[in-house]
Amino acid sequence: MILDVIKKRRSVRTYDSKPIENEKITALLQAAMLAPTARNKQEWRFMVVTNKDKLKAISELNPNAKMSAEAALSIIVMGDTTVSSTEYIFTDCGAAIQNMLLQAIAMDIGSCWCAIGPDEKRIKVYRELYDIPEHLLPVAAVQFGYLKEPTNEVDRFDLDKVTFIR
Numbered sequence: 001m002i003l004d005v006i007k008k009r010r011s012v013r014t015y016d017s018k019p020i021e022n023e024k025i026t027a028l029l030q031a032a033m034l035a036p037t038a039r040n041k042q043e044w045r046f047m048v049v050t051n052k053d054k055l056k057a058i059s060e061l062n063p064n065a066k067m068s069a070e071a072a073l074s075i076i077v078m079g080d081t082t083v084s085s086t087e088y089i090f091t092d093c094g095a096a097i098q099n100m101l102l103q104a105i106a107m108d109i110g111s112c113w114c115a116i117g118p119d120e121k122r123i124k125v126y127r128e129l130y131d132i133p134e135h136l137l138p139v140a141a142v143q144f145g146y147l148k149e150p151t152n153e154v155d156r157f158d159l160d161k162v163t164f165i166r
């Protein structure tokens with residue numbers, strides 16, 4: 001069941017140093033681009049970063065993304081503002097990101113979703129470091145790396161958060 005994969009996904013912030021194979025990076029991008037988008041705009045754009053200097057630089061510039069220094073890969077997920085509106089960019093990119101996180105853990109790759117937008121300071125940091133043009137809105141940087149150890153499964157099922165209309 002897909003639920004078995006979902007249960008294994010955790011935010012992982014420390015990684016094995018092994019690089020991630022190109023076909024696995026492709027699988028992550030395939031998963032991302034199979035997510036639904038409002039009006040099927042598919043306005044997401046992806047920047048695939050494996051350059052160690054650029055990964056390390058981000059860990060110094062964004063205190064919430066310190067794990068970048070250890071990551072084998074960071075995928076910057078952006079939305080094209082000439083194709084869709086900001087509100088949809090955030091929801092559509094979110095769906096694409098979640099697909100990547102699940103595909104990653106199914107391949108024993110840990111991941112951590114780090115927000116960029118809507119925080120203007122973070123947007124500026126990523127724009128400058130990765131040379132992101134104005135019409136692309138950076139939504140998140142997702143770090144990936146092989147697991148050092150299996151993830152802990154948690155149970156968050158809480159019926160108090162659910163209303164049934166029967």
Ligand SMILES: Cc1cc2nc3c(=O)[nH]c(=O)nc-3n(C[C@H](O)[C@H](O)[C@H](O)COP(=O)(O)O)c2cc1C
Nearest residue numbers: 009010011012013064065067112113114115116140
């Ligand atoms: C929109 C969003 C932004 C996040 N930003 C960060 C971040 O900047 N740094 C970080 O370490 N984790 C970040 N996280 C991961 C959350 O901290 C994590 O998902 C949450 O603590 C639940 O833990 P879990 O992912 O292991 O279930 C973010 C998650 C989301 C959905």
